Amino acid sequence: xxARDRARALLRRHDGPLTRELVxxxxxxxxxxxxxxxxxxxVVRSVCGFCSTGCSLDVHLKDGRAVGLTPTxxxxxxLGMACPKGWEALAPLAADDRATTPLVRDRRGRMAAxxxxxxxxxxxxxxxxxxxxxxxxxxxxxxxxxxxxxxxALLGAVAKFGLGMVHGDGNTRQCMATAVSAYKESFGSDxxxxxxxxxxxxxxxxxxxxxxxxxxxxxxERLSRNPNDPELIVVDPRRTETAAAxxxxxAVRPKGDLELLxxxxxxxxxxxxxxxxxxAAHTSGFEAYAEHVAAYTPGRVAEATGLDIEELHRxxxxxxxxxxxxxxxxxxxxxxxxxxxxAQAIIDLALLTGNIGRPGTGANSITGQCNAMGSRLxxxxxxxxxxxxxxxxxxxxxxxxxxxxxxxxxxxRPSLAYDQIIEGIADGRIRGLWVIAxxxxxxWIGQADVHELLDRLDLLVVQxxxxxxxxxxxxxIILPAAGWGEKEGTFINSERRISRIRKVAQAPGQxxxxxxxxxxxxxxxxxxxxxxxxxxxxxxxxxxxELSRGRxxxxxxxxxxxxxxxxxxxxxxxxxxxxxxxxxxxxFADGVFHHPDGRARFVIADSRPAAETLSARRPLVLLxxxxxxxxxxxxxxxxxxxxxxxLVPSDPYVEIAPGDAAERGIRPHDxxxxxxxxxxxxxxxxxxxxxxxxxxxxxxxxxTTNRLxxxxxxxxxxxxxxxxxxxxxxxxxxxAG
Numbered sequence: 084x085x086a087r088d089r090a091r092a093l094l095r096r097h098d099g100p101l102t103r104e105l106v107x108x109x110x111x112x113x114x115x116x117x118x119x120x121x122x123x124x125x126v127v128r129s130v131c132g133f134c135s136t137g138c139s140l141d142v143h144l145k146d147g148r149a150v151g152l153t154p155t156x157x158x159x160x161x162l163g164m165a166c167p168k169g170w171e172a173l174a175p176l177a178a179d180d181r182a183t184t185p186l187v188r189d190r191r192g193r194m195a196a197x198x199x200x201x202x203x204x205x206x207x208x209x210x211x212x213x214x215x216x217x218x219x220x221x222x223x224x225x226x227x228x229x230x231x232x233x234x235x236a237l238l239g240a241v242a243k244f245g246l247g248m249v250h251g252d253g254n255t256r257q258c259m260a261t262a263v264s265a266y267k268e269s270f271g272s273d274x275x276x277x278x279x280x281x282x283x284x285x286x287x288x289x290x291x292x293x294x295x296x297x298x299x300x301x302x303x304e305r306l307s308r309n310p311n312d313p314e315l316i317v318v319d320p321r322r323t324e325t326a327a328a329x330x331x332x333x334a335v336r337p338k339g340d341l342e343l344l345x346x347x348x349x350x351x352x353x354x355x356x357x358x359x360x361x362x363a364a365h366t367s368g369f370e371a372y373a374e375h376v377a378a379y380t381p382g383r384v385a386e387a388t389g390l391d392i393e394e395l396h397r398x399x400x401x402x403x404x405x406x407x408x409x410x411x412x413x414x415x416x417x418x419x420x421x422x423x424x425x426a427q428a429i430i431d432l433a434l435l436t437g438n439i440g441r442p443g444t445g446a447n448s449i450t451g452q453c454n455a456m457g458s459r460l461x462x463x464x465x466x467x468x469x470x471x472x473x474x475x476x477x478x479x480x481x482x483x484x485x486x487x488x489x490x491x492x493x494x495x496r497p498s499l500a501y502d503q504i505i506e507g508i509a510d511g512r513i514r515g516l517w518v519i520a521x522x523x524x525x526x527w528i529g530q531a532d533v534h535e536l537l538d539r540l541d542l543l544v545v546q547x548x549x550x551x552x553x554x555x556x557x558x559x560i561i562l563p564a565a566g567w568g569e570k571e572g573t574f575i576n577s578e579r580r581i582s583r584i585r586k587v588a589q590a591p592g593q594x595x596x597x598x599x600x601x602x603x604x605x606x607x608x609x610x611x612x613x614x615x616x617x618x619x620x621x622x623x624x625x626x627x628x629e630l631s632r633g634r635x636x637x638x639x640x641x642x643x644x645x646x647x648x649x650x651x652x653x654x655x656x657x658x659x660x661x662x663x664x665x666x667x668x669x670x671f672a673d674g675v676f677h678h679p680d681g682r683a684r685f686v687i688a689d690s691r692p693a694a695e696t697l698s699a700r701r702p703l704v705l706l707x708x709x710x711x712x713x714x715x716x717x718x719x720x721x722x723x724x725x726x727x728x729x730l731v732p733s734d735p736y737v738e739i740a741p742g743d744a745a746e747r748g749i750r751p752h753d754x755x756x757x758x759x760x761x762x763x764x765x766x767x768x769x770x771x772x773x774x775x776x777x778x779x780x781x782x783x784x785x786x787t788t789n790r791l792x793x794x795x796x797x798x799x800x801x802x803x804x805x806x807x808x809x810x811x812x813x814x815x816x817x818x819a820g
Contacts, residue, residue, distance in 0.1 A: 123150055129585040130574050130652070132229070132567025133168040133715050135450035136160060136301045137576025139651070140169060142568070142587045149173055149568070149587050158651055159666045160279060160580065166300040167713045167727060174724035175566060176588055180551040182563030183592025194561065199593065203600075203607035206560055209542040210246060213515035222515035222542070223250035223504045228258070228452030229520045231572025231584060232461050233623040234597045235454070237614070238519060239463020241601045244492045245610035250513065252465055254521040255458040256501040258451030260800035261417035263459055265426035266448070268799075269434075269684050271677030272635040273459055273470065276670035277409070277445040278578050278654065282306040284443030287405035289316045291340060291429060292415015292806075294323040298709045299413075299449060311443075314401045318343065319415060320706060321738075321780055322773035331398055334775060337704045338807050339388035341421055341690045343395075344428035346384030348376040350399035351435060358437025365674040366434050368685035375687040387690075407443030408436060414451065414708065418806050420694055423799035427686040434683055440671040449577050453567075456575035460636060461627055465498045469630040473497045485629050488613065500801035501527075502794070508536040515542035519597065520564065524553035525717040528803040530789035531762050546600060552719050553786070564597050565590035566720075572598070572620045573647065575655070579636070582652035583644060598623075631655070635677050693807045694795035701759065701809035703743065703779050705791055708806075710782030718784050735766040735787065738780040739812055744770045747814060754815040757781065759808050762790030765815065779812060 123143035131138045139158035143151045152173060154165035161169075185202030186194040197205075213222050224242050226235060235253075242248040263273045270276075282288070282305040296303040303325070306315075317329040318340060326332040335343050351357065352373055362369050381392045402408055410433055416425050426448065433439045433446035450456055460470055468486075471478035473494050483490035499507060505527065507513035516537070527533045537543060537557050545558040548566045555561055569590040575581050590596070595603075598620060605611045617623050621644050632639040637658040647653060650664045657664065676683040697704065713730035715721045722728065737757050739749065749755055753768045757779065764787035774780050781788050783805070793808040 127585050127587050128155060128583075129568065129587060130453075130576070130582040131165070131169045131172055132453050132574075132584065133172065134299060135452060135455055135577040136299055137453070137574060137578075137580055137582055137652070138165055138169050138301055139582070140165065140172060142173070144587060160576065160578075160652070161301045164301050164304050167730060168715055168721060171721070171724040171727050173568060173588070174727070175548070175720035176568055178549065178723040180549050181591050181594065182548060182550045182555070182561055183594055184563060185593065186550070186561040188559045199595070199603055200607075202560065202562060203603045206544060206562070206604060207607045209544070209560065210515060210517075213541050214247070216541075217514045219247050220249045221513060222246075222248055222517070223499070223507070223513050224248060224517040224519065225501065225504065225521060225523060226251060226253035226458070226462055226464060227520035228253060228255040228455035228458040230454065230597050231570065231620065232454060232457035232575060232627065233572045233620040234570075234601070235458055235462040236468065236623055236627060237598060237601045237617055239461070239468065240486070240617070241605045241610070241614065242517070243463055243494055244488055245605050245608055245613055249494045249496065250498045250504055250507070251463070252498055252501040252504060253458050253462050254501070254526065255452065255455045255462070256801060257526065257803060258414060258417065259448070259455045259459060260802040261419070261422035261426055261797055262448035262450075264423045264797075264800040265430060268423075268686055269427050269430045270671075271683075274635055274670055274677065275448050275450075275577065275579060276439060277447040278667040278669050279305050280667040281409050281443050281445055281447070281669065283309045284311075285309065285313050285405075285407050285409040286311045286443065287314045287316070287401055287408040289318070289402070289408065289410040290325060291318040291344075291410065291412040292417075293411055293413040293449060294319065294325045294708060295411070295449075296324040296328065297712050300712050302449065314405070316398055316401060320775055320778055322775075331394070331401065333390055333394060333398060336387070336389040337706060337778060338419060338421075338693050340416065341425045341428055342379060342384050342387040343390070344425065344432065345376045345379040346381065346388075346395055347399050347402065348372065348428070348432060348435060349379045349384075350381070350395060351403055351432070352376065354399065354403045356399075356403035357435055361437035361674070362434065365676070365682055366685060367680065367682045369435075372431060372435075372685035372687055402432070402436065405436075405438070407441060408433075408438040409443055409445050409447060410438070411447045411449055413449040415806060417448075417802055418804055420795045420797060420804040420807070421688070421691050422797040422802055422804070424686070424688040430683075431685050431687070434685060440669065440674060442669070445669065453576075454574040456577065456579060457573070460575070461630075465500055467493070469627075469634055470636070482630070486626065487616070502796050502801055502803065505533065505536060508539060514540060516540055517544045517546070518554055519546045522552045522554050522717040522719055524557060525786055526789065528789055528792045528805055529761055529794035530787075530792075532794070546597065548594075549719055552717070562600055563592065563594040564600065565594050569594075570596035570598065573624060579654045580652040581638060581641070581647060581655060583647050632658070694804065695760075695793045695807065695809045697809050701811045703777060703810050703812065705757070705759065705808040705810040706774070706778055706780045706806055707783045707788060707792065708780065710784050714782070714784040716784070717786070732767070735764060735785040736769045736782070737766040737812060738769045738771050738774040740774050740776045740778070741770055741772055742776050743779070743812070744768060747812060749812065749814045755812050756815055757791060757810050757812050759791040759793070759810045761793070764788065764790050768812075779810065
């Protein structure tokens, strides 16, 4: 059978029926008074495809068509709640700019429709052509935290074991690489230790660089249910929605958080708030830590952070008194030039005070994307499947044995990281790029350079739901993909809960689940036989269970999809088959960590200045972050919902302090230009004291925000430092914009 015939055979089999029903429920559907032709006859349960919280949604179907959804009332994550994005989760599937047929750019530069056999043949010919001209390492892929774990694993396997690509990374690098690096060095593995119940069990909650109320609304709701009237300490340069609700807001100078955290360690040791028994039995490096933070006196820290000495003492007192202190961080820490060391300074405080492994405690990284946790374990990007190391021959042999591979097909060196792949385009090492379910031309730091670099490529393939993203417009080949709700698989949320997503709608036209696209590419490349057993998402889940066996995240005891359905998701680890599944589970209750000696490590480093300094020409610090709970990433999905669009400003905006605005003659709602050394964007002025003098804030969702950002990277994690750049703002004429 020819490759084309094999592709046609696969296509005939790919598009199965909608997922089986979970509930027959024509009554009690929670959709109000619907017309009779829209009253649902069945309900399908699926985890939301937006953020990392992992809310369960009940999708209501009538005659096989989704007529609405409601949040699942008995799911242990969201407990009947949903944010605006969750309520509108179906809207992106009905967009009129969906990619519905494969497109290939012809010799005259026009995109022409084709079929899947031709598209995958063009893909393989293009990849191999680039490799023949420029070497086997000249093609890379950029993946995502937005697709199911099974698809991530298949992508990485086909790319690396089938097509011979060495280099591939994911957009998880933009949100969670810092947390991964920090946990691995401190705990011995990538192991967020908490469960969402800890939000409700703490008596002191410390949020560092996290606007929880906006970025993770359901987690904020869980925190708001805390019956202990907790002390809420928020460390953030802006007076965000979360900071406004805090009992203590530490408006730290941008990128002053590492000095602050070391200063708190100094004060806690001075108060003898150390859990000496825990530190002695379960940690290493405390003496060096204590010596390091001794230099971070209140006076030094106050000068470095812009905080009052009294604020520092008040914060340390609250932590010292706490019975159960939980410390949480997200992008404000991760997206920093010294993010890994800052995250580890948070971990150090939890170790110092023994606040780990107990209800309401932990050094807790909140993930960004819906399946960033799956990506961290199984994307096969810069790390070998299952948290293994490409450079370790035993790891390569283990993976080859489990997957029945020729070990020679497993690369013996790690991939370049995302920023290094982009730099590889600049210096000519990378000449072909395959982009899956991410929008690099919008989201990557230092956007103007990225646009120019993507246009240099010999081959750019984009696999996505839409033809209109900034990246897809530059593509040579567009492969139309199915979205959330049009495919099957699993996600892993921030608290390590493995849960099901289900197919509740048919993808339009010829669009396919990414899973089936990867299999078609394997067949076209002549390596389909290598992945013959990877014939369904559940079959791949079984392979991943085996790959997890004996690892810190071992979930080999989960029997399969049906057990996940019955349990309402299962947090890893779950190594024993048939074991009782606890609804909530945290790590390190036994005080045993994943280093060979079983101890967690205190990790320290000297603070470093940000990569870009302020000047008379650019005297303001640019801060970026999530604009609202109704926006997501580059807006390619949330922008398809009329309801969500009504909940966000119609124009880009920049928050600027009253004094800074007055100095520049800027009034509320004026059109202004924000400029950095790399570019400029136009925006409406939102004059507000919440941003702080000498700082401005721009939403990360605007298409032009990353014209401004400074390409700087944490040396440990290679994560971009989106949160700091030098800019100025000037008023434009009223007609501008």
